[in-house]
Amino acid sequence: MIQDIYPQEFNNQYFPNAEPDENSYIMCFNGNKVLCDINSDSLFPTISQLKASTDIIYLFSVGDVKYFLALNYSSAEEKFSEICIKKLRHEKYEMRDKLFALFTSYHLYKWYISSRFCGECGGKTVPCTRERALLCTGCGELIYPRINPAVIVGIINGNSILVTRYVKSRGVESDALVAGYMEIGETPEDTVRREVMEEVGLNVKNIRYYKSQPWGYSSGLLLGFFCDVDGCAEVKLEEDELSTAKWVKYQDIQGQPDDLSLTHEMMIFFKNQNS
Helix, strand or coil: CCCCCCCCCEECCCCCCCCCCCCCEEECEECCEEEECCCCCCCCCCHHHEEECCCEEEEEEECCEEEEEECCEEEECCCCEEEEHHHHHHHCCCCHHHHHHHHHHHHHHHHHHHCCECCCCCCEEEECCCCCCEEECCCCCEECCCCEEEEEEEEEECCEEEEEEECHHHCCCCCECEEEECCCCCCHHHHHHHHHHHHHCCCEEEEEEEEEEEEHHHCEEEEEEEEEECCCCCCCCCCCCEEEEEEEEHHHCCCCCCCCCHHHHHHHHHHHHHC
């Protein structure tokens, strides 16, 4: 999965006074695009390659390399251009450590730009000097990074698993599994039951946890579960969410084009378990 970057190590300890060195990467976003050199193994600009504002924030390190966020930048060397994050994922999927850094940086970028003002009093926020949080200069409220929990569900019927595809407007053409965000007051198991019923009209039983995955593109924490269909296995498709949902025998499972996602690992795990 995308976070499996061994032998590199991810360190998210917050150092508010850290300064970029010549090897540090500066992450620059414009919506869902990131500044990069797609033809380089480095991908992202260093401080010397970027004309950035003084508004640079330390993010984390991967191995010995520090990552920073530039909330504003004026220009960079000509070889850099703004590339859609999804495009970069598909074209550079083998650069797992940099893609994990990219997705995690994007997660923090979305939080920083959406939390510039306090939801309590409207005051301006500034980075806290003690921990990864934003401090309201008006009322003193602390605002922490937003993490959206969601479930990925492998629904099993004998030696088959339910494989879905999202509607085209979601921009995802590869095979997927039933998935959805947790709602207030739900346990993850409650979310599994609700999402499965909403999206494919099935009752399920024997819900069991598999693995988790941070997924920075959606500011999410994905929780993977397998479960068994309970009773009737006829799919009743929720067409606003899904374009297809069908039972696929284990030997016919294709997975996704890359091995970065929890969804892909769960499908291949089920295939291997039955082989």
